[in-house]
Amino acid sequence: MKIKLNLDTSNTYVLAVSGGLDSMVLFDLFLKYKHKIVVVHFNHQKRSESVYDNELIEKLCKNHNVPYHYIKLNIKKGNFQDSARQLRYQFLEDIATLYRTPYIVTAHHLDDLAETIIMKLIRGSNLLGYSGMQKLTKIDEFVYLKPLLDYSKNDLETYKNTFNISFLEDSSNLEDDYLRNRIRHHIIPILKEENNILSHFKNFSNQAYLASDFIRSESLKFLPTNLNFSLQKFLELHLSIQYDVISLILEKVDAKRSNTKIEMILKQLNSTKPNIDITLSNNHHMIKSYDRVYIINISDEFYKDKPNHLMISHNKVGLPKKYIELCYNKLNFPIQIRKRLPGDKLQFKFGTKKLKDFLIDKKIPKKSRDDLDIIVDSNQTVLWIPGIYKNETLGSNNIIYLWIKE
Template sequence: MNLQMELEKEAEDRGFWSPGDGIVVAVSGGPDSMALLHMLSSIAKRSAITIIAAHVNHGFRVEESAHEMEVVQSFAEQLGVVFESVTLDMPAYIEETRMNGQAASRERRYAFLHQIAERYQASRIALAHHADDQAETVLMRIVRGAGLTGLAGMSLKRREKNVELIRPLLRMNKSDLLRYCEEHHIPYCTDSSNKERYYFRNIIRLDILPYLSRHNPQISQSLQRLAEVAGAEDDWMEKQTDALFAQLVTLSPNECAISCLDLRGLHVALQRRLIKLILSYLSKETEKISFEQIETMRLAASAQAPATWRTDAGAGIRCVREYDGMRFICESQLSSGEASDYWYEAVLDENSLAVEPSGWTFEFVRASASDDCKPVSRYEACFDASELTYPLVVRNRRPGDRIQVLGLNGSKKVQDMFVDEKIAPLKRELYPLLFDAAGKLLWIPGIRRSSHALTSEHTKDVLFIKARGE
């Protein structure tokens, strides 16, 4: 089977494109991308697709790069393919941004490809990575340390923004592509930088793979198979993790929460993946979060770990364990949640008070003793109105706050009450407390009321208060 037929079959099996699709082909001028451009232009009419050749001159090798652009443009015109190009001054851009050279070049190159795709309303961008590139990528990731996703190497296709990146040559060998160029008299350029050992990929290609091939002559094929197997298993694991995310994770603005019991009940591989997926859901900058950080968060959900705990997960996310729950919170949300002290005076004539920082609302009802008002839950309380000093105040906790607990001799720290009731540490800072104007702590709604202003048989006027939390 010739390479064109192989490409068409692969496209049909993998759904690389559909009739009517526009495809932007990234053409550097090397044999791989020139062979891809030739193949796609040859099958374009049969497959009812439109081809646009896109070339980027990065500005590193002035004369050589200019020649490459001329070769690509001339070949595209020969094939009757639309040609688009851009010339960049990457050395100046790298100096300005202090970015890694390869990363900066990739960023600008892909931005241009997306720009051309949008201009021509193309739904695909075709990249000319081949099987030997895949082997190099997998070996690079092994050397640097990678999990199953890294071992999967480059994907045959994936969504990026509004288009799909496809790699139609990913299962074809470099030698076959070179032979294809010779057979079809396809011009191509050789990038002199491919021989410079300044780049890690070149060291892999020129030194490490040849050395390993002494011990395994089929090393490239072995690495390609590893990528194939790892890719299939990674895809299955990803689907399992997506399903668990939908089933177990509670979502709220800038936050994800999961039960520690649910998390530790999963296989360790799924625990790690689910944590990574949660972090990726909250931030697009999670690439630098290390295995050790993931492991720290995973172990924090264990039964033996402290009941309350927090850590900076990286990428602007904080991971917090609060008793039986684990929360992953964006720092922006924490900044707003950990607000400064608040203080609200209750105007009883208005009947209700919204304490916005806490998300709680208080309702006030004046009644006579004959109305027989009785609280039915810890979120309701009755006070002898004549024994209160007004105005009443709702505020959050301050260091040293204590409550004269009903039914106990002496007072107790509010902090200790929160711990006893397993109030999450992040919620403690905003939890509302009801005081009178004399500074007496009357009530911690939902937890305990004080022994102040109790109603009795002598009470004439009752203040009935109901609190509703988040």
């Protein structure tokens, strides 16, 4: 079988070359197609024989006048596989930046795709994760390419035998210490006996990716940059898009994602309770308030809700000239700032009054009412409206200090 790269010969490509069969076939193909390349080799310092990988690759690069970068990784703590992957990406992107190219190439092939999909199914993922990997992936300003993804390990073996490609076998690939190796050695061979399984994995990957890409495009259309949205409009979305909107929010606030967590959030949003505070992470909460859903960011010392910059302190040190004291016995934190909502009520010592009626009595112009900052706790009790109202019915045991940062 003839292996084609189908890449623009005018670009410069950064190749990750390990010295194994896959990456050495990739290296040879780029030389044959006369692409401008830079080769990067990582020594994970896990095998004494890794020095021979460096010697083999360095010699080939010198023979073909190819720029070569040899990098030793020093990983002593944590998940070795994950840490190594992140460090490789970091160095590859640094080298791509050095050569002013966005293109980074790895030697992943069709068997790798099947292994990745099985790993995702075992560990759990979302629809995009279940698609495995794509031939082209953009990460920030970089473009990761996998031109061998249409070809099987057998195809690469055939190419190696045909053109007598030199390579070195990584002995750690023969062990069963890692999940990928166990899948490669024990599961994939059984599946290959049953059917043309690799082509089915490829079709599954393509379909899962296309479905995921469409759903994500719909999620991005729905979700504004401030992550605030109408609950009614959200519940009108297809359930698959609802799932992805919540997943997208969790991504943006850097919170852990799981199907269980997403289903819990959806259950809360479908609840008949008008006001709910949902914890997304240590610093982020999702607030459901009647028809509005929004995200707030909290910290140990104060809570902020940008762009209005509500500031809160529990002591009087370092306060600005303009602030208010709010006395209370108990408050439902976090406190946040929002615009007025239908049904808002104010509390007075004589009883309650609708905010709408209060603003009319105060002769606040109609066009200004929707611009007012309304400070509330997580139960949506109105605490303060700057220049207009302060809640004085909350008790006197504790004091906090509120101000709007200019």
